Amino acid sequence: MLLSHGGEPSRTAGPVARWTVEQVLALAPDDASRKAGSKLGSAGPWSGGGCDGTGAVWGLCKGSGSKPYRTVVDLTGPAYKCSCPSRKFPCKHALGLLLVWASEESALPPGEAPDWAGEWLTGRRERSTGKAEKTERPAAEGTSAAGPADPEAARRRAERRAERITGGAQELEERLADLLRSGLAAADQPGYGLWEEAAARMVDAQAPGLAARVRELGAIAASGPGWPVRLLEECALLHLLDSAWLGIDRLPEPLAATVRTRVGLTAPAEGPPVRDHWLVLAQYDTPDGKIVARRIWLHGRETGRTALLLSFGAAGRSPALALPVGSTIDAEITPYPGAGQLRAELGRQFGVPSPAGTPPPGGTAATAIGAYGHALREDPWLDAWPVTLRDVIPVPSGDGWQLADAAGGAALPVAPAALSRPGLWRLVALSGGAPVTVFGACGHRGFDPFAAWPAGVGDDAACGTVPLI
Numbered sequence: 001m002l003l004s005h006g007g008e009p010s011r012t013a014g015p016v017a018r019w020t021v022e023q024v025l026a027l028a029p030d031d032a033s034r035k036a037g038s039k040l041g042s043a044g045p046w047s048g049g050g051c052d053g054t055g056a057v058w059g060l061c062k063g064s065g066s067k068p069y070r071t072v073v074d075l076t077g078p079a080y081k082c083s084c085p086s087r088k089f090p091c092k093h094a095l096g097l098l099l100v101w102a103s104e105e106s107a108l109p110p111g112e113a114p115d116w117a118g119e120w121l122t123g124r125r126e127r128s129t130g131k132a133e134k135t136e137r138p139a140a141e142g143t144s145a146a147g148p149a150d151p152e153a154a155r156r157r158a159e160r161r162a163e164r165i166t167g168g169a170q171e172l173e174e175r176l177a178d179l180l181r182s183g184l185a186a187a188d189q190p191g192y193g194l195w196e197e198a199a200a201r202m203v204d205a206q207a208p209g210l211a212a213r214v215r216e217l218g219a220i221a222a223s224g225p226g227w228p229v230r231l232l233e234e235c236a237l238l239h240l241l242d243s244a245w246l247g248i249d250r251l252p253e254p255l256a257a258t259v260r261t262r263v264g265l266t267a268p269a270e271g272p273p274v275r276d277h278w279l280v281l282a283q284y285d286t287p288d289g290k291i292v293a294r295r296i297w298l299h300g301r302e303t304g305r306t307a308l309l310l311s312f313g314a315a316g317r318s319p320a321l322a323l324p325v326g327s328t329i330d331a332e333i334t335p336y337p338g339a340g341q342l343r344a345e346l347g348r349q350f351g352v353p354s355p356a357g358t359p360p361p362g363g364t365a366a367t368a369i370g371a372y373g374h375a376l377r378e379d380p381w382l383d384a385w386p387v388t389l390r391d392v393i394p395v396p397s398g399d400g401w402q403l404a405d406a407a408g409g410a411a412l413p414v415a416p417a418a419l420s421r422p423g424l425w426r427l428v429a430l431s432g433g434a435p436v437t438v439f440g441a442c443g444h445r446g447f448d449p450f451a452a453w454p455a456g457v458g459d460d461a462a463c464g465t466v467p468l469i
Contacts, residue, residue, distance in 0.1 A: 019324050019355045024098040026283060026325040026467055027078070029088045029318030033095060040096025043107035049100070050111040055352040057101045057108060058117040061093045071097050072117040074124060075352045078322065081120045089320050161206050165263055168205025169242045172198070172214070176239055184228045184235075194218075209264035213238050237381055257337040258379050269345035273332035276300035278307070279357035280323045281439050282450035284469045294319035297386060297439070297450065298333070298344075299360045306360075306386045307333050307344040321346070325451070326465030328357035338379075342386070357465070359437050359453040362390025365403065365410035368442040384443025391435035391455075394428050401428075403447055406435040415446035423468030427452050430466055440468075 021041075028034035040046075040061060047068065049059030055075035060068040063084070070083045071093040080094040090098075100107050113121060175198055195218030202211035217238070220231045244251065244259045251259065260267065278298040285294050296309040311319040323329065332347035363371075368387040375385040389412070392403040397411075400419055404411035418424055430436055430452055440449040449468045 017352075017355050019098070019102050019327060019353070020464070021099060021102050022464075022467070023324035023326050023355060024095060024102050027090055027098070027322045028095055029090070029285070029322075033088055033090075033092055036092035037090075037095025037099060040092060041099030041103070043100055043104055046097070046100055046107065048114065049097070049108045050113070051101060051108045052110060052113060056113050056117065056121055057097060058113055059097050059100070059108065061096065069093050070116050072113070072120055073098060073101075074121060076349055078324070078353075079124060081117075088318055090322065161265075164205045165207045165210075165245065165265075168202050168207045168210060169245050169263075171201060171205075172210060173239065173242050173246075176235055176242075179235065184231055207263045209262050210238075210241070211264070213241070240380060254338070254378065258381075261336075261338050262381050267337050269334040269336050271335055271337075273334050273347050274300070274303060274305065274344075275330075275332045275350075276303045276305070277328050277330050277357075278333070279328050279360070279465070280325050280353075281306075281360075281465065282467060282469060283323060283325050284450070285318065292318060294321065296321065296323055298329075299388075299439075301328070301358065304361075306342065307335070308342045308386075309333075309346055310343055324353060324355075325467045326357065327353040327355055329353045359465070360388040360439060362388035362437050362439075364405050364407075365389065365392070365412045368412065368447070369410075372442045382443070383445070384441035384448065386439070387442045388437060388439045389447070390437050392438060393433065393435055394424075394431050403438060403449075412442065413446040415441075415443070415448040417445070418448050418469075421469065423449065426466060427468055430454055438468075 025034050025038070028037060045062045046059045047062070049057075051057045056072065057075065058070075058072040061071055062068050070081075071091075072081045073079070073090075073094055078090075080090040082091050082093045084091055084093055086092070097108075112118075195214055199211040199214040199218075202208070202214055213234070217231065217234055220227050220234060223230065241259065241262055244255075245263055248256050248259055257267065278300055281297040281299055283294065283296045285292050287293075292313040294311045294313070296311075298307045298309065299305070300307070309321065309323075311321040313319040329349055330351050331349040333344040334347055335341040336343045336345070368389060371387050372382075372385040375382055389403055391406040392412075393406055394401055394414070395404050395411075397413065400416070401414040401424065402411045403414065414424065427436070427438065427449055434455040436455055437453040438447075438449050439451045440447055451468055452466045453464070454466075
């Protein structure tokens, strides 16, 4: 079998391990798709279905028309194909088919894929093989793997963009100086329009990272009591980023790469691929202007490394990359440059995702704070850092919650963003007053929980990951 993301040929011996219902539902792009897919998660609407040992699942779903929808899933991606007009990935039919596969073994018996499913599977895997060969084949001397290019023209374009960003940073420094001279207390008088106009200027300067931080300043004045202090803090960080860009030639390369990323310059993933058995810790979407950003957190069993897969979907479409939370994938990732090198690109996969994994080894609340502090030395603009807390108990604290070490001594407040999410109550119910293991992001706003495991789960035992976001 030929795998997705440039995978190598591989064959599984026997049926593929089935995912849990929770892992299938975690793939849904939104609540509406999750509910619609659940209605199709029984054998009733399906016919002509089956699965094989290479990671393919297919079936015909009865719809409102005379012809049933043809749905096929390649579990090695996972990837989906359906004849319905939906623009969501996966659509409700793909979710329903996976739910049937996860819960009813007899409804999708082992067999050979029909022609309509086999053609898509074969074409997809051939394309993946071509991509892998292209990636592995060394480029001829004087050329690039992507084809002919003019290095001198690329250098001139990069220089022109750097000049525009420098001009934008200098203008932003003048605006910040004017703001401080006039006093922060009066910053709410012009309203949001002043900040939006400044952000538009940064977009013109081709510095989207600066533009995003300027837009955030506009919302601080309406954020409640104490906003002048928060505004001063954010202005200081923005000034630090401006100064770092204007003196980027004097920075060490890892920090310089971080600054380039923070102002909005993109760089390809580079360096040798890292192969490991990666546990999918969490997957969630956040709006980013007119697009949707999807974040998938992974933890390597052998390397102990935490990685972030970031993908985007255009307006009205969810990102194509989706992995079942709680599963483990044998795959390669390639890190992006920058401090910490958290963000990575998913490469070749070897086999289909396993439905279970082991939780990361966690630490105490004090260890988490120390890890965030260490990361801040490498990236001063970092809002939070991924950590795992071991043996903590969620307890109420004033108007919020905190995660307290079961052995006593320290606690972390739950971040405000998590207080209104149903995942917090899922965490409380999972704990029931007993210690749990929790993965999330520790930052200056508190701890934002993303996933949890119940008490008594050892490092070497298979476990079920409970999504919290």
